[in-house]
Amino acid sequence: MTAAAAQRSTKAAPARKNAERVPWIDWMVLPTVGVLAVVIGYPVIYTLVLSTTKYNMLDMVPPRYIGGGNYEHLISDPIFWTSLRNTVVYTFGSVIVSSLLGLALALLTESLTGWRFRSVRALLLTPWAVPFVVVAFLFRYMYLQNGGVINAVLLDVGLIDKPVLWLNNSALALPAIMAANIWAMMPFFFLLLSAALAAIPNEVIESARIDKAGTWSMVFHIKLPFLKSALFISSLLMIISNFNDFAKIWAMTQGGPGYSTTTLVIYVYWLAFENFDFGYASAIGVVWLVLLLVFALVYLRAIRMNP
Amino acid sequence: MAWRSAVVASTILSVGLAATASHAADKVTLTFANWADAEGATRPGIQAVIAAFEKENPDIQIKSEAISFSEIARQLVLRVRSGNPPDVAEIAGNDTMLLAQTGKLEPLDGHIDAATKAALKPSSIEGLSDKGKLIAFPWTQAPAGLWYDKAVMQKAGLDPENPPKTIDELMKDLAAIKKSQPDVIPLGLDTTNRAFSLISNWPWMKAFGADPFVENGATSDAMKSYLSWMRDLAKKGYIDPGRKIGEFRPLIAQDKVAFLWDQVLLQGVIQSTNKMTDDDFNKHYGVTTQPAGASGKSYSFEGGHQLVMFSDGKHKEAAWKFIRYLATSPYAIEHYTLSYEASLTPLEKAPTDALAKKLDTPVFNAFSEKIMPTVTAVPYGPKFAPGATAIMAGVQQAVTGDTPIDEIAASIQQNLGN
Amino acid sequence: MNTKATSVPTGVRRISAGRIVKYAAIALALFWSLAPVYWMLATSFKTELEATRIDPTPIPVEPTLANYIGLGGQSLPFFAFFFNSVISCLATAIIAVIIATPAAYSLSRARFRLRGPISYSVLLFRMLPLVVMLAPLYLLLLNARLLDSLAGLVVGFTTFGLPFAVWMMKSFIDAVPIEVEEAARIDGYPRWQILLRVVTPLILPGLLTTGTFVFMEAWNNLIYPITFMTTMDKQTLPAALVLTFTGQFKTDWGGMMAASTVTTVPLMIAFFAVQRSMVRGLTSGAVAGA
Secondary structure (H helix, E strand, O other), rough: OOOHHHHHHHHOOOOOOOOOOOOHHEEEEEHHHHHHHHHHHHHHHHHHOOEEEEOOOOOOOOOOOOOOOOHHHHHOOOOHHHHHHHHHHHHHHHHHHHHHHHHHHHHHHOOHHHHHHHHHHHHHHHHHOOHHHHHHHHHHHOOOOOOOHHOOOOHHHOOOOOOOOOOOOOOHHHHHHHHHHHHHHHHHHHHHHHHHHHHHOHHHHHHHOOOOHHHHHHHHHHHHHHHHHHHHHHHHHHHHHHHHHOHHHHHHOOOOOOOOOOOHOOOOOOOOHHHEEEHHHHHHHHHHHHHHHHHHHHHHHOOOOOO | OHHHHHHHHHHHHHHHHHHOOOOOOOOOOEEEEEEEOOOOOHHHHHHHHHHHHHHOOEEEEEEEOOOOOHHOOOOOOHHHHHOOOOOEEEEEEEHHHHHHHHEEEEEOOOOOOOHHHEEHHHHHHHOEEEEEEEEEEEEEEEEEEEEEHHHHHHHHHOOOOEEEHHHEHHHHHHHHHHHOOOOOEEOOOOOOOOOHHHHHHHHHHOOOOOEEEEEOOOOOOOHHHHHHHHHHHHHOOOOOOOOOOOHHHHHHHHHEEEEEEEEEOOOHHHHHOOOOOHHHHHHHEEEEEEOOOOOOOOOOOOOOOOEEOOOOOOHHHHHHHHHHHHOOOHHHHHHOOOOOOEEEEOOOOOOOOOHHHOOOOOHHHHHHHHHHHEOOOOOOOOOOHHHHHHHHHHHHHHOOOOHHHHHHHHHHHHHHHH | OOOOOOOOOOOOOOOOHHEEOOOOOOHHHHHHHHHHEEEEEEEEOOOEEEHOOOOOOHHHHHHHOHHHHHHHOOOOOOHHHHHHHHHHHHHHHHHHHHHHHHHHHHHHHHOOOOOHHHHHHHHHHOOOOHHHHHHHHHHHHHHHOOOHHHHHHHHHHHHHHHHHHHHHHHHHHHHHOOOOOHHHHHOOOOOOHHHHHHHHHHHHHHHHHHHHHHHHHHHOOOOOHHHOOHHHHHHHHHHHHHHOOOOOOEHHHHHHHHHHHHHHHHHHHHHHHHHHHHHHHHHHHHHOOO
């Protein structure tokens, strides 16, 4: 496989020019398109329709068309803006920190070889095997004000003089959940970036060695350029997964205290399935879709996916 | 005891009718959505009662559907919407009213017999009507009282037989406890952001004369003084913010909580945690009415559970029979309400002498004689759940942050207007 | 961490400051990754009283298996939850990979006009917030009579698993040099045989990697099961953990951590089993540039 990788590394795109056209290969894309049209296309269109209506599931009446009413409401809804801000902070904060930590660890462990590397890597990957809900409960238990191990240890060491309210202080709650999130996410970056490091062709490293490149210049000029695409891809995946992160926040704070950890996911879920206000929840969903589309286009531009 | 013979007679009658009717032996299967079966603590009890009911009514089979307490309202609404509701469901608090909003709950007035109605405490069906019709039947009653740990009080130099009667006295006691035992949580209050949390704190708001749901109620002086008091409690380290009521229960069993605002069931939880005998328990713990605020009155909330049936149900007669059995039969009261649920019954008098004896404990007596009369209605309705989030968000801000109280009150008001 | 006992026979190994810093950093990372896991394990062996102590004990004072015995079905069908999770997530992973791979091959190799837009929209679909689709999906499953069934749950999981699988498989297939296929074609093999005999073996690590990622994401999903499943006995593990350990009576930390341990350990084992081929797969395709 390394040969293939080496071949790729010279940026030789697969030579498609002389591939003959086979119609059924074109059609192989159909099952996916069909499934996606049903399970995603239909809900998206339905959401668009619902967002222009007043529709509460509790009142046994069909949706009533109100045009842009939900959208007007949204502009003046402070909770929406709060949750949008929290979503951005939570997502980008967690992804940036855990990708940098993952990168540092991948570079640090690169020189470990044989069973040592394998066992260290396996141990470092452990948090990834812990389901999100478990991560949430575990950290909630560790963060407890009275009886939480984190406060107990910090008190013992003398770093704090009274227990800190990690999850119950509106300033600390979001960073505290982010710490749990970073703990759970870092192994993913570590795994992907380790794999990407391993994919760097030996010739490149060797020739750099012959040129007497120092450790730092080796990292910055040789390795990082090779890791760029892996970093882009892995952070994109994690950004998506964090936009959708419901389990950790729901099981830790349910969006509290106040609205300090209410992200868009939590807010929309709460509107739709606690208040049964499907119309307004859908309107927020649509705005969110548009924002994501813009983000996706910018991001794709950055990666420059092969057209 | 006239109603008792009536129940017996009607049971005999129905069994007789069933016997004649069940030649064809068609069994009716009732689905019963409840959370009693979803929790390890109550599961054996509810299963025993269901088995007993099926034995008594061989023509009825109960299919219990275990759904958790926090999810049941959502699930029932979704199922009513999709046209497959259960026959009978357990429900509580604001969820009852939320479900009533769908208009799909079966009115019980036509089902309830005179004898059953006469045996109920009149207060037990208050607030269970929607548009003038009774839509939920009281299964258990569970008001909240102020539990106190006598051992902790003694260590703090307080008189364990003399719990605080006013909020001022309470504050003095909390200070003494904090000073003598820094690792004890002086007062257990639920300050999470859930509808239940607002229900639990409602009597405390009332103690200050606050009602955030009335016009400009959130920015009233009474509400602000309640919020300031909560902030004061947190600042002095008297409460442990953000904990659910359930998280204090194992702690009071270990003498790590001095006062706890909780329901009848606390006794069972404490004893299952620390394995105390009844006598030891009563020496060690007591329960009393809420310390009174400026008005001189104590308040409490009724946190019991109700049973409902649905107008789309196909076996209403059997469903009603099952509801009546769960709430009023001696077997169910003894083997479920008093034991596993550790709650009071909606009946005026214990149906048998054995049960009357069982009910004669210091805790049950304190609840039914002293605390029950202090119960105040919580303003349930479609606005309650969203309102609860806004109000509890403000309470959480008050106990965990430094935002000025006026600002918090204003933001509650704004979110309530939403 | 000061000096490592070096028993290197040939010459003296220099212990540079840099190396000490490096090992210290790795040790710190190991502590950070493993301490919470240790705490989960330790708590799961504690009695209820010990798990709620204000001054937590580092090592269980009176270790007990009660929390694990409690999972064994006397009250809640814990193993049913586990089984539901495994079945629904495995089905999702397998279905997603089976549907996605042909599409990925087509998007990688074929040259029809809609290729670009389809590739883009697959990626955009992948970015849709799940919660926005919750209400319409609920109604869709309701009309298809799939609510409260594992099949319905698999449909839900597929909404996010499939676009991801297409995207990832495409990067693996892109990494397979086209010359390999052309060589086989010159040898006169029919196209479908080339796919089966030449391409498939080459992308096996990729299939495994993609399947694992889809599985993990479904395994972690909470929002779908708590919305689509209405019967407790049909719940998945994450949902059941949320729904049962936060009951009306008390929060049972010991029981919760035992359940968490039982939930996590099989996944870890599975993880280490596929880890090597996953890294191989990632190295060959996914991370080597799109």
